[in-house]
Amino acid sequence: MNDPAVLNRIRWRCRRGMLELDAWLARFLDVTYPNLGEVEQALFEDLLRAEDDDLYGWLTGRATPPERYSALVETIKATKVSI
Amino acid sequence: MIPKRTFDAVIVGGGGAGLRAALQLAEADLKVAVISKVFPTRSHTVSAQGGITSALGNVSDDNWHWHMYDTVKGSDYLGDQDAIEYMCRNAPTAVYELEHMGLPFSRLPNGKIYQRPFGGQSQNYGGAQAIRTCAAADRTGHALLHTLYQRNIAARTQFFEEFFATDLIRDEAGSILGVVALEIETGQAWLFESRATLLATGGACRIFRHSTNAHINTGDGLGMVLRAGLPLEDMEFWQFHPTGIPEVGSLITEGVRGEGGYLLNKDGEKFMERYAPNAKDLASRDVVSRAIAQEILAGRGCGPHGDFVYLKIDHIGADKVKERLPGIRELSMQFAGVDPCVAPMPVTPTAHYMMGGIPTNMHGQVVAPVKYGPEEPVPGLYAVGECACVSVHGANRLGGNSLLDLVVFGRAAGLHMIDFLRENPIPANLPEQQVDKAMARLARWDKKTGTETVAGLRTDMQRIMQDHCGVYRREDLLKEGIAKLDQVEARLPDAALSDHSKMFNTVRLEALELENLIPIARATLVSALARTESRGAHTREDFPKRDDGQWLRHTLYTRENDQLDYKPVRLKPLTVETFQPKERTY
Numbered sequence: 001m002n003d004p005a006v007l008n009r010i011r012w013r014c015r016r017g018m019l020e021l022d023a024w025l026a027r028f029l030d031v032t033y034p035n036l037g038e039v040e041q042a043l044f045e046d047l048l049r050a051e052d053d054d055l056y057g058w059l060t061g062r063a064t065p066p067e068r069y070s071a072l073v074e075t076i077k078a079t080k081v082s083i
Numbered sequence: 084m085i086p087k088r089t090f091d092a093v094i095v096g097g098g099g100a101g102l103r104a105a106l107q108l109a110e111a112d113l114k115v116a117v118i119s120k121v122f123p124t125r126s127h128t129v130s131a132q133g134g135i136t137s138a139l140g141n142v143s144d145d146n147w148h149w150h151m152y153d154t155v156k157g158s159d160y161l162g163d164q165d166a167i168e169y170m171c172r173n174a175p176t177a178v179y180e181l182e183h184m185g186l187p188f189s190r191l192p193n194g195k196i197y198q199r200p201f202g203g204q205s206q207n208y209g210g211a212q213a214i215r216t217c218a219a220a221d222r223t224g225h226a227l228l229h230t231l232y233q234r235n236i237a238a239r240t241q242f243f244e245e246f247f248a249t250d251l252i253r254d255e256a257g258s259i260l261g262v263v264a265l266e267i268e269t270g271q272a273w274l275f276e277s278r279a280t281l282l283a284t285g286g287a288c289r290i291f292r293h294s295t296n297a298h299i300n301t302g303d304g305l306g307m308v309l310r311a312g313l314p315l316e317d318m319e320f321w322q323f324h325p326t327g328i329p330e331v332g333s334l335i336t337e338g339v340r341g342e343g344g345y346l347l348n349k350d351g352e353k354f355m356e357r358y359a360p361n362a363k364d365l366a367s368r369d370v371v372s373r374a375i376a377q378e379i380l381a382g383r384g385c386g387p388h389g390d391f392v393y394l395k396i397d398h399i400g401a402d403k404v405k406e407r408l409p410g411i412r413e414l415s416m417q418f419a420g421v422d423p424c425v426a427p428m429p430v431t432p433t434a435h436y437m438m439g440g441i442p443t444n445m446h447g448q449v450v451a452p453v454k455y456g457p458e459e460p461v462p463g464l465y466a467v468g469e470c471a472c473v474s475v476h477g478a479n480r481l482g483g484n485s486l487l488d489l490v491v492f493g494r495a496a497g498l499h500m501i502d503f504l505r506e507n508p509i510p511a512n513l514p515e516q517q518v519d520k521a522m523a524r525l526a527r528w529d530k531k532t533g534t535e536t537v538a539g540l541r542t543d544m545q546r547i548m549q550d551h552c553g554v555y556r557r558e559d560l561l562k563e564g565i566a567k568l569d570q571v572e573a574r575l576p577d578a579a580l581s582d583h584s585k586m587f588n589t590v591r592l593e594a595l596e597l598e599n600l601i602p603i604a605r606a607t608l609v610s611a612l613a614r615t616e617s618r619g620a621h622t623r624e625d626f627p628k629r630d631d632g633q634w635l636r637h638t639l640y641t642r643e644n645d646q647l648d649y650k651p652v653r654l655k656p657l658t659v660e661t662f663q664p665k666e667r668t669y
Contacts, residue, residue: 004582008582012121012267012592015121015125015297015298016125016297017125017299018129018297019296019297019298019333020333020417022298023331023333023418053129053225062410077417080417
């Protein structure tokens with residue numbers, strides 16, 4: 001599902017309180033998200049409900065994400081933010 | 084007329100400062116609204132991982148007067164000493180209050196609040212290192228936000244999450260009567276009428292190309308204040324960190340150089356040996372930042388655009404890098420695509436904190452030179468936190484003082500607003516033409532055709548600010564920067580949006596953010612050009628010395644004709660003796 005209004009909502013919710021999260025999530029949304037299936041897309045929006053502090057921990061490897069997010073977190077990390 | 088909601092007080096911004104002020108008001112049974120463009124617990128306060136400074140003396144001998152001395156000195160004597168005394172004296176109360184609210188501070192073995200040492204903290208007025216910053220592990224900002232948010236929910240503060248405030252409503256007499264805000268989900272504009280309005284919208288480091296700040300830090304409150312015809316204070320003072328990852332801006336800590344890392348230019352030269360023969364790569368932040376900027380300006384930068392230098396650490400061995408700098412390695416691999424175990428990391432100075440902002444007094448009242456003096460309160464308007472300039476940070480902020488600023492002055496503003504609301508029980512008549520003006524500004528973006536894009540103009544502005552008004556400042560560079568920014572501003576009317584939908588139109592929000600950023604960039608350039616001295620974070624290569632005779636004063640910039648005005652630094656504290664300006668050495 002690539003409804004523009006839904007995509008816009010998700011884009012705004014990728015705006016976080018920490019720069020690194022902005023960079024990770026926006027890049028993922030542009031590059032990987034459009035090619036995901038509906039279930040995974042819904043899971044990404046669910047992931048965005050997590051706290052910044054938790055997301056940062058999962059993405060930097062400081063903490064282990066809940067089982068349901070672990071594959072998704074790995075995919076986000078694999079979407080490199082290039083300079 | 085657009086739909087209207089009426090409150091006793093409206094708080095714009097859901098970070099630590101806004102939430103602390105809102106709590107004071109809500110617990111006094113006032114009707115309070117908090118407007119925030121993102122969910123409050125995703126405010127930039129979460130990035131303050133280090134802690135909150137307060138002279139509790141749990142680890143080292145300490146008292147608030149030493150903290151005050153360090154803050155005055157750290158500010159390079161530009162901080163107002165009455166406000167600094169107020170902040171440092173009230174710091175222990177503020178921290179204990181947070182503890183009682185349930186903030187989970189880390190603990191010492193004896194059960195007292197854990198404290199850690201930060202740079203610039205001393206015992207006995209410049210003596211041994213003090214250990215003064217209270218921490219909740221490495222998530223103090225996060226814990227602070229959550230604690231305050233929960234308390235606000237309990238006190239029935241009304242949250243308008245994902246609402247973007249666009250303009251203040253100011254009547255003929257100069258009073259502020261509320262704000263216009265967009266409901267992001269629907270695109271609907273609302274009028275929030277209130278007898279008192281507090282701006283707590285955070286900093287504006289996104290004017291720079293390289294910044295450690297989240298993308299939300301676009302200085303929305305500062306833009307609103309400039310459009311209302313009010314001044315900004317000390318906008319030439321921005322704190323930079325020397326080593327950030329280019330483009331992303333993410334911070335590479337001093338720890339890398341502490342472990343033996345060194346900087347290289349494109350010729351492979353260890354250039355810090357030229358700038359700081361003794362301290363070399365371990366020189367202070369400002370020295371390293373300026374050295375990197377000079378190498379880049381001289382054409383010795385690395386990469387296809389020559390706009391960064393390298394930070395090499397692989398010579399200490401992959402095992403040590405992995406063991407001692409795991410977090411840095413992860414950030415470098417993620418954001419620079421470089422494994423520091425095998426290759427040098429690209430780094431460049433990155434903007435970190437805005438010392439200037441909306442001028443206020445100790446009660447959070449926004450003050451401006453109006454009729455009778457330089458610091459006359461604007462009725463009904465308050466500001467707290469990074470968006471405000473109270474001024475406790477002066478020309479340079481000390482680590483751990485920003486969270487303290489939020490809670491101490493958030494509370495002070497809340498207390499003053501309660502009195503103000505009691506003295507002013509009747510709302511003034513709201514001037515409809517002011518609302519129309521705010522709506523016309525929004526309608527401008529309905530235009531369907533244009534040759535410019537918001538993203539293109541923003542990138543150009545950010546490059547101008549980085550190249551002409553970053554850590555290395557000189558008259559000719561600044562003048563050229565203003566001329567270039569003139570061109571960007573001239574192109575702004577030709578910009579059109581690619582999306583005109585109503586729901587969650589992020590492109591439209593970015594356009595409104597750009598309209599806040601550009602005048603802030605301009606205020607910064609104009610203020611920096613005028614200040615012909617070097618003080619704190621503002622370094623002029625053509626005026627390398629601090630000049631107390633001429634410049635021990637605050638800059639006030641107003642948008643109309645780029646007008647500059649000045650007011651004296653408040654050197655007299657509340658109860659103690661003045662700390663007289665001295666040379667700042669560490």
